[in-house]
Amino acid sequence: MQCMSPRTCLSPLLSEPVRRVEAGPWAIELLPGCAYSARYVAAQAGIGFAFDSQRGVHAIGSDRILPFEAVPNGLAFVPAGCDVLSESPTGGEYLRVIRTDGVALPGDHAFNNRLDVRATALALKMRAALLQASVEDDWEAWALALSERATGSKTLSTPLLGSITGTRMRLLDEFIDAGLDGPMGVATMAQLLGLSEGYFMRAFKHATGKSPHSYLIDRRLAKARALMRDSTATLAQIAYACGFNSQAHMATTFRQRLGVSPVQLRADLR
Numbered sequence: 001m002q003c004m005s006p007r008t009c010l011s012p013l014l015s016e017p018v019r020r021v022e023a024g025p026w027a028i029e030l031l032p033g034c035a036y037s038a039r040y041v042a043a044q045a046g047i048g049f050a051f052d053s054q055r056g057v058h059a060i061g062s063d064r065i066l067p068f069e070a071v072p073n074g075l076a077f078v079p080a081g082c083d084v085l086s087e088s089p090t091g092g093e094y095l096r097v098i099r100t101d102g103v104a105l106p107g108d109h110a111f112n113n114r115l116d117v118r119a120t121a122l123a124l125k126m127r128a129a130l131l132q133a134s135v136e137d138d139w140e141a142w143a144l145a146l147s148e149r150a151t152g153s154k155t156l157s158t159p160l161l162g163s164i165t166g167t168r169m170r171l172l173d174e175f176i177d178a179g180l181d182g183p184m185g186v187a188t189m190a191q192l193l194g195l196s197e198g199y200f201m202r203a204f205k206h207a208t209g210k211s212p213h214s215y216l217i218d219r220r221l222a223k224a225r226a227l228m229r230d231s232t233a234t235l236a237q238i239a240y241a242c243g244f245n246s247q248a249h250m251a252t253t254f255r256q257r258l259g260v261s262p263v264q265l266r267a268d269l270r
Helices: 116-130 139-151 166-178 186-195 198-208 213-226 235-241 247-258 263-270
Strands: 007-009 020-024 024-030 034-042 046-050 054-060 066-070 074-078 083-088 094-099 111-114
Touching: 020 094, 020 116, 024 046, 024 116, 024 139, 046 139, 066 166, 074 139, 094 116, 094 139, 111 116, 116 139, 139 198, 166 186, 166 213, 186 198, 186 213, 198 213, 213 235, 213 247, 235 247, 235 263, 247 263
Parallel strands: none
Antiparallel strands: 007 034, 020 024, 024 094, 034 083, 046 074, 046 094, 054 066, 054 083, 074 111
16 A cells, blocks of 8 residues: 555564555545655645544645644644644554545645544544445545545634643653553543543543543553454453453454454454
């Protein structure tokens, strides 16, 4: 599979494959969560969606290289002709959608970290279909609908991080990743950031578009997918290492969130 931009995964042996679909005038890719480096001039406008929190450095339409913090569920847009440099030591799962027939998408201003409920639903549906194809997949309709969310600025809002700053989000990610094999609740996460449970839940939802509980499940799934690349670990061992009650619990969560079972996904990785 070829990337639509020179985004080079820096840990190819520890990464899921890039998953790509071409449908009518659209090319859709699901980029795996891994360290990456990208530098290019966008030949066509591109729409992106960050499933995970990400951080690194970038320069978008500028020669100034600045640190960036991408929130989960963040919609992004890069106009045609825009110079792009982006690097991250960890990356994160990312959906990219580009129109390839030469028809220009409206918009000349790059943005990221925009929350849109409809865009999130579309991105989740497209990720599930990329992980396991179905005869009911309607790629052209999904891509067109997502492009309308990205180019229809009246429907978009930029989240205000408020108390969930980039630094706090990084601290929370590190804390969650270190303790995924055990129980972890909202009270523990709120205490880590020095916030009350109620305030933390509202601030987190406002900043990321998802609840702390939903985000924790996503982190468990991300770690499980990473461990599944290790053929020496059984699915039961992976389930317990990621904080699931059982292999069956993990399998149910995989099907609900990703639309594919762990057995099917592991077979695909092999």
